[in-house]
Amino acid sequence: MAFNDVAVPTSQNFGDDLLPIRYLNDFLFCERRAALHLLERIWRDNQFTLEGSFAHRRVDIEANHKRGNKRNLTGLWVVSHRLGLIGRCDLVEFLPPPGELDPKVASAASSSASSPAAKPAVIPFPVDFKRGRKRRWDNDEVQLCAQALCLEEMLGVPVPEGAIFHVKSQRRQVVVFDADLRAITVETVDRLRQLFESRATPSAKFHRKCLGCSLNEWCLPKSQRPRATPLRYLENIIQDHLSETEDSES
Numbered sequence: 001m002a003f004n005d006v007a008v009p010t011s012q013n014f015g016d017d018l019l020p021i022r023y024l025n026d027f028l029f030c031e032r033r034a035a036l037h038l039l040e041r042i043w044r045d046n047q048f049t050l051e052g053s054f055a056h057r058r059v060d061i062e063a064n065h066k067r068g069n070k071r072n073l074t075g076l077w078v079v080s081h082r083l084g085l086i087g088r089c090d091l092v093e094f095l096p097p098p099g100e101l102d103p104k105v106a107s108a109a110s111s112s113a114s115s116p117a118a119k120p121a122v123i124p125f126p127v128d129f130k131r132g133r134k135r136r137w138d139n140d141e142v143q144l145c146a147q148a149l150c151l152e153e154m155l156g157v158p159v160p161e162g163a164i165f166h167v168k169s170q171r172r173q174v175v176v177f178d179a180d181l182r183a184i185t186v187e188t189v190d191r192l193r194q195l196f197e198s199r200a201t202p203s204a205k206f207h208r209k210c211l212g213c214s215l216n217e218w219c220l221p222k223s224q225r226p227r228a229t230p231l232r233y234l235e236n237i238i239q240d241h242l243s244e245t246e247d248s249e250s
Helices: 022-029 031-038 047-055 103-112 139-155 179-198 208-212 230-249
Strands: 063-067 070-080 085-095 123-130 161-166 171-176
Touching: 022 031, 022 139, 022 179, 031 179, 070 139, 085 139, 123 139, 139 161, 139 171, 139 179
Parallel strands: 123 161
Antiparallel strands: 063 070, 070 085, 085 123, 161 171
């Protein structure tokens, strides 16, 4: 596959039964939030969502640029009919193939590609832009891996790696699409589809991450908390301590 062979979709007219890739991120962060967005069509902006939109202002524009020995595509629509997914990649770099790949990663990538080429001329490298630092949840990695699975199906070439670009630190976090991450991604797609087909919004459960959610005032998770007891008070203190420990280690 050469640069000129890359089919670049320019719209999202792929079908009505496809789930947007971005909801995988929502689902792993909070299943109720995913349902409020996907099923009830409720969306509210806050500081973090607006900062995220600002961080994406350049890569949301469809563009095709050649830089040296690589080509950069922004705003690229991707689709997987096998998984029933559709989405838009912030940036896909088409790079010359490396000399050698990790055998396990190469095997996982080749098995997902439809009609994989024996020796591709270029390798797609998806890059997802995020406003803040790396989170302790794996939702960003799963969202990126889903983009890779779509690219493999569309282009018939392995996509072994990608990266998450953190706008605030201006640094990339390389993500290897190994067998474990691919399995988690496919499982998450299945669970998201079950949620979509059930048409049932999960009940609210308060967590510290709710405080930064743009739907906090609409969801009202604190109002659903069980009646306060001494035992529950101690459990909450322990949970908060564990969460703070995880935050400091991430």
